[in-house]
Amino acid sequence: MATAKNVSFGFILLVLVTFLCCSITVFAKVHVAVINGLGPGNALYLHCRDKNTDLGEQTVHYNQNFEWSFNENVFDTTLYWCRIWWYDHHKIVSINNEIYNGGKDADAFHGSCGDYKDRCIRKAQWDGIYYLMANGSFEKVYDWIR
Numbered sequence: 001m002a003t004a005k006n007v008s009f010g011f012i013l014l015v016l017v018t019f020l021c022c023s024i025t026v027f028a029k030v031h032v033a034v035i036n037g038l039g040p041g042n043a044l045y046l047h048c049r050d051k052n053t054d055l056g057e058q059t060v061h062y063n064q065n066f067e068w069s070f071n072e073n074v075f076d077t078t079l080y081w082c083r084i085w086w087y088d089h090h091k092i093v094s095i096n097n098e099i100y101n102g103g104k105d106a107d108a109f110h111g112s113c114g115d116y117k118d119r120c121i122r123k124a125q126w127d128g129i130y131y132l133m134a135n136g137s138f139e140k141v142y143d144w145i146r
């Protein structure tokens with residue numbers, strides 16, 4: 001009886017460990033969100049794509065965000081880049097850069113996608129694009145081209 005109990009306990013543990021491990025590393029979806037932090041009345045425009053997917057042109061109002069998700073590949077090589085722009089007193093300001101780079105951002109300790117490498121928060125402010133880093137602070141990554 002004791003042996004059977006140990007075997008079933010071992011089996012349950014194995015299932016549990018497999019589930020926890022694989023739901024994080026294999027099945028976890030990466031979410032990228034770009035927040036409009038430009039202030040009331042300022043619309044933010046985005047056009048993001050990776051090599052296979054064009055997410056189209058998006059308009060994001062103040063305090064709203066545009067979010068998309070995808071499965072990162074095992075080599076963390078996914079790249080999304082975006083043209084992001086807005087109008088500062090009718091004058092266009094923009095960037096055209098990577099907004100998710102699997103190799104850099106999907107790092108649980110120094111990356112910008114959280115502890116589980118799956119939530120990448122970016123925020124547009126009047127002076128540039130900020131990333132929410134693993135330590136909880138927003139760091140400026142890009143200045144606008146004016």
Ligand SMILES: *[C@@H]1O[C@H](CO)[C@@H](O)[C@H](O)[C@H]1NC(C)=O
Binds near residue numbers: 110136137139
């Ligand atoms: C948070 O991390 C970033 C980069 O990883 C670093 O530049 C910044 O100084 C850190 N901020 C705090 C408050 O620890």
